[in-house]
Amino acid sequence: MTSTSCQRCRAETELTIVHVADGDADPLHIRLKELPLRVCPEGHVQFVRPEFAAELLQHLIEEDEPELPAGEEKGLIIKKFMCESCHQALEPKSDHKHTFSIEIELEEIDAFGVDLTMPVYKCSACGKEQLHSLREVRKLTPAAMAHAFEDANIPPPPGVL
Ligand SMILES: [Zn+2]
Numbered sequence: 001m002t003s004t005s006c007q008r009c010r011a012e013t014e015l016t017i018v019h020v021a022d023g024d025a026d027p028l029h030i031r032l033k034e035l036p037l038r039v040c041p042e043g044h045v046q047f048v049r050p051e052f053a054a055e056l057l058q059h060l061i062e063e064d065e066p067e068l069p070a071g072e073e074k075g076l077i078i079k080k081f082m083c084e085s086c087h088q089a090l091e092p093k094s095d096h097k098h099t100f101s102i103e104i105e106l107e108e109i110d111a112f113g114v115d116l117t118m119p120v121y122k123c124s125a126c127g128k129e130q131l132h133s134l135r136e137v138r139k140l141t142p143a144a145m146a147h148a149f150e151d152a153n154i155p156p157p158p159g160v161l
């Protein structure tokens with residue numbers, strides 16, 4: 001059995017590209033675009049390598065999401081969110097969702113895209129739009145990603161959902 005054999009039936013797999021796979025963990029929506037996967041003649045789908053999901057999750061949470069505009073969270077019981085630029089309060093209600101498009105490059109894998117769609121909140125003082133907090137989007141990412149993998153016919157690993 002080589003590393004490119006099907007984990008379920010052991011047949012040889014070949015590379016395939018899934019154009020769109022969507023997953024939700026409300027209010028976060030993740031769309032994976034041009035996602036490379038491997039598929040066997042029986043149609044069993046698997047990651048290009050076993051660590052792929054962990055690598056992607058780590059890349060998103062540690063490198064890409066910290067680049068997104070996001071407020072600062074204050075208060076333990078009643079949460080307040082402050083603008084990252086001018087530190088005034090953000091509007092309590094979001095008026096729309098914004099899609100942030102990220103290009104992901106992992107070692108030895110062709111670049112593919114990840115869209116993160118989240119409600120954005122306007123700063124009442126300077127008008128800058130941003131997420132409520134980085135913590136919120138980070139917390140929702142694993143579940144939304146697992147649903148997107150399900151959409152691409154990859155069963156979620158135990159314990160993720
Ligand atoms: Zn198979």
Ligand SMILES: [Zn+2]
Nearest residue numbers: 083086123126
């Ligand atoms: Zn502001």
